[in-house]
Each structure stands twice: as C-alpha cells, then as structure tokens.
Amino acid sequence: MTAILTWNIQYGKGCDGVVDLARIGRVAKAMGEADVLCFQEISRNDPDIAGGADQAAGLQALFPGYEGFFGAGLDRISPQGRTRREFGNLLLSRLPVLQVYRHLLPQPPEPGIKHMQRQAIEVVVGAENGPLRVVTTHLEYYSAAHRAAQIGRLRELQAQVAANEAQPPGPRAARTIPSPGRHPWCSAAT
Secondary structure, three states: OOOEEEEEOHHHEOOOOOEOHHHHHHHHHHOOOOOEEEEEEEEEOOOOOHHHOEHHHHHHHHOOOOEEEEEEEEEEEOOOOOOEEEEEEEEEEOOOEEEEEEEEOOOOOOOOOOOOOOEEEEEEEEEOOEEEEEEEEOOOOOOHHHHHHHHHHHHHHHHHHHHHHHOOOOOOOOOOOOOOOOOOOOOOOO
8 A cells, every 4th residue: 555645834834933844754754654745835945935945855855765856836036046936845755756747727817816826746656556646736725716726627637647548558659769969850961
C-alpha cells in the first residue's frame, strides 16, 4: 500500500507564530512512513515570507531519499531583479517518479477580490501495484466561484486521463530522433 501525506504547512508557520521547517519535518515523520509528501504554501526566495528562505530546498533536505517537485502558483521577479520570488506547492516522493505535470488552475475574474494564482502538481509514481497518479494543489479559499472552477478543471484533467487510458493501444508512428547538433527543422544544406 502506498502512503501519502498532504499538509498545508502555511510556509512553516506554527500556531505559535514561529516559522520552523524542522518542526514540520519532525511532525510529518511522526505521522508515519509516507511514500509521497504533498506540502502546500511553500515559499522560495521571498523576503516578505519566511525571511526569503528557499523552503522547497529546506524541506527536501529534511527528507533525504525523496525526489522533490515544486510548482509555483506565484512566480515574480524580486524588486532588485536578481531572484525569483515564488509561492506554491511541493511534492516529495521516495517512489520512482515516472512523469510530472504542472497545471495552472482557473482564476476567473471576480470584482472586488484579488486572488492568488493556483496550480496543481501531478506526478505518476511507480507504486507497488503499478503506476499511481498523485495530484496536489491548494484551492482558492476566499472564493467559492474560484474553487468551483478549479475543481472543474481538475475533473476535466481526470476525465482526459481516464479517456486516454480506456483507449486500446494502437500502432505508433515511427519517430526519428535527430542526431546530436542537428535540429529537425534544419535542412541538410545548413
């Protein structure tokens, strides 16, 4: 059986107001041996949140043997123009990760309310019983209309995957891989 832990860590901020990723790691480990960890509200390089730490790297360091995949809902340049300030979700897996997808979720206009862009990370892991899709996201909290649109998009993605899986395998078209240094759109004369 594959064990999955999902947790909105609010950038590591505890009930006491202290940001402490090591504490998050200890509590997550105390919950049991998870094969996949899904953390929401992770900050990277934003001095206004968690002192500008790269929390994705910090959490990954707490879980050696796990491969990490970060998805930014917000990705903007710092005022000094030197670093990216990101906020999003982190998925860590100790199972082999076969495929990774990142999906932006809908953000319909809503007068008078400014919303944060949301995204979902989807991975396919090699689980004991075969490939397993795992999706983690953080839906909009303040807007029911946004949540409904985001859930609708996730359902569409699920329906697409199910429809593709239901199709019988067909003949594959021959694919040619270009030789190193050659691009497929270059003619032989170049």
